[in-house]
Amino acid sequence: MSHDYKMVQWNPFKKRFDVWMLSGVALYLVSFITLTYATQPEGNSFTPIQAMIRATGTLAFLMLNFILCIGPLARFSHRFRPFLYNRRHIGVTTFLIALVHGGLVLLWYHGFSETNAFVSLFISNPRYDSISGFPFEVLGFIALIIMFLMAATSHDFWNANLGPGIWKALHMSVYVAYGLLVAHMALGALQFEKRPIFFLVLGTGAGTVILLHLVSSIASLRISDRIGHEGWLRVAEVRELEDKRAKIIRPVDGDAIAVFRDGDRIAAVSNICRHQGGPLGEGKVVDGCITCPWHGFQYRMEDGQSPPPFTEKIATYATRIMNGTVYVNPKPNPPGTPQAPSEVGGSNEQG
Amino acid sequence: MSEAAAETLVLALGIYALIGVLVGLIYMFGGAGRIDPAAKGKGLPLRVRLLVFPGIAGLWPLMLTKLFTQKEPPVS
Incomplete structure (x- = not known):
């Protein structure tokens, strides 16, 4: 929405979330370092910096796993939506933890030689032609640069000035960073750590991310039961639509459609928010307006326009109710086109 | 990677970052308003x-x- 830029769009809920998140980060670091000392193999003696390197590395990896799981989890259960609303804060915090990890590695393993620390990072392990011995530090360095670009462009200014397309493409590179970090851990810590915690972190994390994305993709592709009448797509029985919430329909061609119910009114709009491409269908209806789960951008149900003085518009779709079943016309109206919502039990209900 | 290649790469990254800081300053003192009212x-x-x-x-x-x-x- 057009407005003055604010540093952080905090509200009481986001503040509480951040306090809980930072408390969790502190608890993890303290617990990890305590356990490291309690369980270190005989003859080993980790320095506090080495323990911190491991603690921040595993924490950043776990947090990135969680970030990647939030989207699919929020599609399955509303209970995960608070995390979806605060994913940007989790992402920036993850980058800062990864930055501490990288900084400590640079200081501890490369900072005491006469060679420039960054040069040392690239040449300390010269086995670039090996698979198992590949210099994993370089993979982590590239992943950190990607995470930096994502964290640095997470402010609203960037969406407005890069455009939603470039912004989203840039932030989809999180999957590249994640792949690099999996390789970074597999070729790094797992090669010389014998304690099971590192295998557990990597295996459980990567397995969960892959499984959730697969299940979520398969669920969203189930379109055979959507074929309705005269090209209209079946959405659901009226009673299946939760009040103030949406069901997301994905036509074979075209963008995903969010079909919202607000009391007796049912309306359909594009699932893509004009702000940062957020999934509107995972949001809810607040004060009669569809509200994006990511940053709270709002659109009126009846015409897909942001309430004045804002000017954003999204595509609307025609809906109808036949025999207690809701259908949507997959052909979008131009953004901001008025489209009367269907009324449950109203005159436009058929059958 | 040879030491010479690594030094060249780090130098290139350093120059990139230095130019970035300069462009960032230009944006901070007026450039941002020029592309975004x-x-x-x-x-x-x-x-x-x-x-x-x-x-x-x-x-x-x-x-x-x-x-x-x-x-x-x-x-927007």
Whole structure:
């Protein structure tokens, strides 16, 4: 929405979330370092910096796993939506933890030689032609640069000035960073750590991310039961639509459609928010307006326009109710086109 | 990777970052308002300018291109 830029769009809920998140980060670091000392193999003696390197590395990896799981989890259960609303804060915090990890590695393993620390990072392990011995530090360095670009462009200014397309493409590179970090851990810590915690972190994390994305993709592709009448797509029985919430329909061609119910009114709009491409269908209806789960951008149900003085518009779709079943016309109206919502039990209900 | 190649790479990254800092400063002191009317003057407070500075420094080739070629204001 057009407005003055604010540093952080905090509200009481986001503040509480951040306090809980930072408390969790502190608890993890303290617990990890305590356990490291309690369980270190005989003859080993980790320095506090080495323990911190491991603690921040595993924490950043776990947090990135969680970030990647939030989207699919929020599609399955509303209970995960608070995390979806605060994913940007989790992402920036993850980058800062990864930055501490990288900084400590640079200081501890490369900072005491006469060679420039960054040069040392690239040449300390010269086995670039090996698979198992590949210099994993370089993979982590590239992943950190990607995470930096994502964290640095997470402010609203960037969406407005890069455009939603470039912004989203840039932030989809999180999957590249994640792949690099999996390789970074597999070729790094797992090669010389014998304690099971590192295998557990990597295996459980990567397995969960892959499984959730697969299940979520398969669920969203189930379109055979959507074929309705005269090209209209079946959405659901009226009673299946939760009040103030949406069901997301994905036509074979075209963008995903969010079909919202607000009391007796049912309306359909594009699932893509004009702000940062957020999934509107995972949001809810607040004060009669569809509200994006990511940053709270709002659109009126009846015409897909942001309430004045804002000017954003999204595509609307025609809906109808036949025999207690809701259908949507997959052909979008131009953004901001008025489209009367269907009324449950109203005159436009058929059958 | 040879030491010479690594030194060249690190030097290139350093130059990239240095130019990024310069372009970031240009944006902080007026450039942002030139491509985005909402970012003019008090529309982009100092602490927000500081917040977007690293991104401008990191993406400076793109932002420099925008500064000289963008004619239309951004969508929102």
